[in-house]
Amino acid sequence: MTVIILKGRPVVEGVAEGEALVTRQTISGFGGINNQTGEITEVRHELRGKSFKGKVLVFPGAKGSSGWASHFQTVRLAGAAPAAMIFNITTTKMALGAVVTRVPAVTDLDQDPLDVIETGDWVKVDGNTGTVTITKPDRKDGA
Amino acid sequence: MFLTDEEKAVLDGSEGEARAHAMDLMVRYAKALGAERLVETNNVCGGVVGSLPGRRDVLPEDKRHDMNAVYSLLNLDSDKTLDIPPVKTNTYRLIEAMDADLYDVQGVGEETQRLVRETTAFCQKSGYQLCNTCTPYQVGNVPLFGEHCAWMESSAVIYINSLIGARSNVEGAHSTAAASLIGKIPYWGYHIPENRRGTHLVEVEYPIDNMLDWGLMGYYVGEKVQENVPVFTGISGVPNANKLKHFGASMASSGGVEMYHIVGVTPEAPTRDVAFGGNRAQETIRFGRAELEEAYSWFSTAKDTDVDFVVLGCPHGSLEQVRLVAGLLEGKRLSANTDLWMFIPRSIKAIADRMGYTDTFRKAGAYLMTDSCAALSKVSPKDVKTAATDSCKQAHYLPATMGFGTWLGSTEQCVNAAISGKWTGGLE
Numbered sequence: 001m002t003v004i005i006l007k008g009r010p011v012v013e014g015v016a017e018g019e020a021l022v023t024r025q026t027i028s029g030f031g032g033i034n035n036q037t038g039e040i041t042e043v044r045h046e047l048r049g050k051s052f053k054g055k056v057l058v059f060p061g062a063k064g065s066s067g068w069a070s071h072f073q074t075v076r077l078a079g080a081a082p083a084a085m086i087f088n089i090t091t092t093k094m095a096l097g098a099v100v101t102r103v104p105a106v107t108d109l110d111q112d113p114l115d116v117i118e119t120g121d122w123v124k125v126d127g128n129t130g131t132v133t134i135t136k137p138d139r140k141d142g143a
Numbered sequence: 144m145f146l147t148d149e150e151k152a153v154l155d156g157s158e159g160e161a162r163a164h165a166m167d168l169m170v171r172y173a174k175a176l177g178a179e180r181l182v183e184t185n186n187v188c189g190g191v192v193g194s195l196p197g198r199r200d201v202l203p204e205d206k207r208h209d210m211n212a213v214y215s216l217l218n219l220d221s222d223k224t225l226d227i228p229p230v231k232t233n234t235y236r237l238i239e240a241m242d243a244d245l246y247d248v249q250g251v252g253e254e255t256q257r258l259v260r261e262t263t264a265f266c267q268k269s270g271y272q273l274c275n276t277c278t279p280y281q282v283g284n285v286p287l288f289g290e291h292c293a294w295m296e297s298s299a300v301i302y303i304n305s306l307i308g309a310r311s312n313v314e315g316a317h318s319t320a321a322a323s324l325i326g327k328i329p330y331w332g333y334h335i336p337e338n339r340r341g342t343h344l345v346e347v348e349y350p351i352d353n354m355l356d357w358g359l360m361g362y363y364v365g366e367k368v369q370e371n372v373p374v375f376t377g378i379s380g381v382p383n384a385n386k387l388k389h390f391g392a393s394m395a396s397s398g399g400v401e402m403y404h405i406v407g408v409t410p411e412a413p414t415r416d417v418a419f420g421g422n423r424a425q426e427t428i429r430f431g432r433a434e435l436e437e438a439y440s441w442f443s444t445a446k447d448t449d450v451d452f453v454v455l456g457c458p459h460g461s462l463e464q465v466r467l468v469a470g471l472l473e474g475k476r477l478s479a480n481t482d483l484w485m486f487i488p489r490s491i492k493a494i495a496d497r498m499g500y501t502d503t504f505r506k507a508g509a510y511l512m513t514d515s516c517a518a519l520s521k522v523s524p525k526d527v528k529t530a531a532t533d534s535c536k537q538a539h540y541l542p543a544t545m546g547f548g549t550w551l552g553s554t555e556q557c558v559n560a561a562i563s564g565k566w567t568g569g570l571e
Contacts, residue, residue, distance in 0.1 A: 011175045031543045063369075063399060066295050069315040070192055073220060077201040091370060091399065092332065095175035096315045099168070100220045105175070 004116060006132040008109035011085075011095065016104045017124035018083035020117050020134075021055040023047045026089075028064035029071035029097065038080035056123040057082040058113050061089035068093040073100040084125035086113045086132060106130050144173060145180045153325060161215075161225040165321035168220060172318055173329035182330040186286055186309075187234040188279050188294040189319025191271065192217040194240035194262045195521065196254050208257075210265040218320035227324075229270045234323040235284050236266055237296050239275040239514045241522060243489075248510060249522035271323070275514035276488035278388070278459040280307070283490070288410060291334055293322040297401070298392035298458045298536065304402040306387060308410040310334045313401055333402055339411060340420035341374035341404050343367075348377060348431040354386050355553045355570075358535040360430055361390040363438035365398030367428055374404045374418045381408055385461055392458050393535040439570045442538050445548035449480065451527040452547070453561040454517045455554065456486035457537035462494060464554070465511065469500040471558040472507040478564030482524040483509035483557075486516050509561065518544045531560045531568070 025046055027033065032042040038053035062068045075081050085098055085105040098105040104127030113132065117123060122135040146154070154170065156163045173181060191214070193199050198217065199207040206212035212224040219225065240259050241251040251259075266273050274282055277296045286292050286309035294300045294311045295318075303309040312332040314322070322328045333339055345364055351357055364373050373394075382390075382405075394400040404412035412418035455468060468485055477483055485504070487495065492513045495501050504511050517523055517530075518540035531550040532538050538551040550560070556568030 009177060012171075031540075066297055066313045066315055067190075069317055070217070073217075073317075074198075074201060089370070090176060092176065092312045092314060092318070096172050096318050099171050099175050100317055108177075 001138055002136040004134040004136070006109040006111055006113065006116065006134070008106045008130045008132065010127050010130040011105035011107050012098050012103065012127050014104035014127045015125065016056075016084040017122065018054055018056045020058050020119055020121045020123045021047070021050065021052050021082075022058040022114065022117055022119045024060065024114055026060050026063040029062065029068035029093070030065035032064060033071060033075065035071050035074040036078045036080060038075055038082070051080070052082040053080040055082050056084045056086065056125060058086045058117045058123070060114065061087045062091055062093040062097055066093065069096040069100050072097040076101050084123070084127070086117070086123070086125060088112070088114065106132060144170065144178065146170065150181060150327065159228060161227050162231075162324050164219060164221050164225055165324040166327070168317060169321045169325060169327055169329070173331070176329050176331045178329035178331040180330050181327040182291050182334055183326055184291045184293045184322055184328045185232045185326060186284070186290060186292040187230070187232050187319050187323045188237060188284065188292070188296065188299060189234065189314065189323065190237045190295055190316050191262050191266060192316050194255065194258050196252070196258065199258070208261060210261055214265065214320070218316055220317050227269060230323040232323050232326045233272070233284075234270065235272045235274045235279045237275070238277050238516050238519050240520045242512045242514050245510060245512055249512070249515070250525060251522060274488065276459045277516065278488060281459065281461060281491065282488045291328065293319050293328040295319050297395035298388070301391035301395045301401050301403070302388060304333055304339070305391060305404065305409050313395075337420070339402055340372065340422045341418045342371040342422055342425050343373045344424040344427045345373050345375045346377055346427060346429050347375055348429060349435060351378065353553060354389050355533065355551075356435065357382065357386040357390040358393045359435055359438040361393030362397045362441070362535045362539075363430065363434050364428065365394035365396065365400050368398055368400060370399040370401070371425070372402050372404070373400065373428070374406065374412065374415065374424070376406045376415060378405050378408060385464055388458050388461075389534060396536045396539045436570060439551070442535070442549070442551040444538075444542040445529050445550045445566070447529045447548060448566045450529050450531045450550065450560045450564060450566050451481060452524055452530040453481065453483040453557045454486075454530055454532040454534070454537055454541070455483070455557060457516060457518070457532065457534035460485055460487045460491070462491055465491065465495050465500050466498075467554060468558060469503040471555060472503055472509055475507050475562050477508040477561050481561045481564045483561040484512050484517065485509070486512050489513040517541065521545065531557050531566055533557045
């Protein structure tokens with residue numbers, strides 16, 4: 001078991017932890033997600049068919065229509081929000097979306113979270129201090 | 144983050160609970176962006192959420208027709224029902240769910256009609272101007288150079304930033320609603336002069352002429368530069384507003400471009416050096432005939448040459464475009480199997496009525512529609528399988544939101560398809 005700590009900028013307050021779901025592709029609100037289940041629906045997306053519900057979503061940021069925040073607000077109200085969000089690119093869509101999703105969120109980490117965090121890692125996000133604690137399981141193949 | 148004494152007072156409730164909540168939301172949003180302060184705005188364009196069926200399902204059943212409850216949750220992210228006061232700024236409504244007169248033709252159900260009536264009454268009461276258009280700049284809301292705005296619609300933001308020199312980011316439903324109540328928006332992004340400078344150079348090596356060419360060039364460059372600020376060189380002459388309306392809408396659809404410069408044309412780009420403002424171009428993109436063809440090839444969602452539905456007016460059409468289409472329809476009759484709807488702002492429709500264009504459309508079997516949009520309002524004739532449009536943005540969204548295979552072509556090709564019922568267009 002390896003523990004890695006990253007420091008960044010707090011975006012939304014609160015502390016939460018969960019299993020990481022990582023993608024190198026930006027996520028679309030309108031036409032990109034099922035806002036009742038948290039499933040990615042965009043046809044060409046690498047996470048298509050996977051849900052971020054209860055996961056720590058690690059992704060570059062938001063793309064697409066200005067309705068992004070409204071779609072993620074609906075996700076929250078449907079009980080399908082991620083546990084926390086870690087992202088790289090701050091845009092108005094991303095910031096407003098994080099605020100109305102009301103889950104702990106951080107950005108501007110001292111290492112690229114897309115390089116450090118892998119899907120399945122256990123991640124604690126502290127949105128008060130900007131600290132991200134990553135616990136990597138021992139991998140039998142030694143990788 | 145810095146707050147003025149006045150902003151702190153509003154946050155503490157000096158202007159009532161709703162404005163205190165709006166300020167709290169705005170401050171949390173500004174902190175999430177990493178903004179250092181807020182800036183005053185007196186020009187807000189936003190969407191009022193809750194006219195389409197389904198959007199209010201997140202509210203308890205007994206609250207779904209209480210507009211204060213609907214607006215508090217869907218537009219201000221407040222769990223508590225706030226008593227929403229009148230807007231404090233000049234505030235303009237974007238697209239609505241239906242044409243206020245032609246909703247029957249649009250096939251809008253009674254439930255939506257009821258929701259729209261409720262939303263309309265709410266806007267009237269709170270002073271939210273019912274422009275119901277994605278192009279507020281066509282109907283009297285033309286901001287000044289340097290004016291701080293809080294606009295939501297991406298095709299409108301890129302237009303006022305780039306062509307007028309006004310300052311806005313692409314806002315969301317909640318941030319525009321909050322801004323309308325307190326007259327503030329985060330001083331971040333395109334409000335700050337440094338961020339408006341060019342980042343990517345586009346060397347145009349093909350004579351970009353008609354509206355379709357402009358749309359395709361925008362779509363291609365948006366895909367390449369994503370959220371950056373492209374600077375276009377090699378454009379000869381001054382294009383017109385319709386072409387650049389389509390150009391910006393395309394760039395904001397395939398990418399997230401909110402600002403661009405055309406050297407010698409747009410106000411913050413008298414020269415290439417001024418446009419870049421000391422930035423070094425991160426990348427140089429060449430745009431020629433091959434790139435134009437590549438962009439066109441990305442729109443290959445239609446197979447059937449039988450066209451059921453022609454959609455024009457995305458973004459909402461201008462008088463000049465209405466005149467062009469009316470001229471093409473004069474003395475003609477649409478194919479029995481094809482509908483043609485052109486979407487325009489309501490005040491432009493008033494002039495179209497006076498000019499006789501509306502009659503020309505009706506005699507041909509076509510419609511001039513207001514307030515709404517096929518892809519966003521989700522309105523269409525019955526049993527459409529294949530559509531055609533002259534807009535890259537509409538062709539981008541129709542397959543996703545309506546499931547229509549969609550042909551893309553010039554305005555003339557689209558009108559011809561509506562008359563013959565057959566698609567024969569393509570890139571010229």
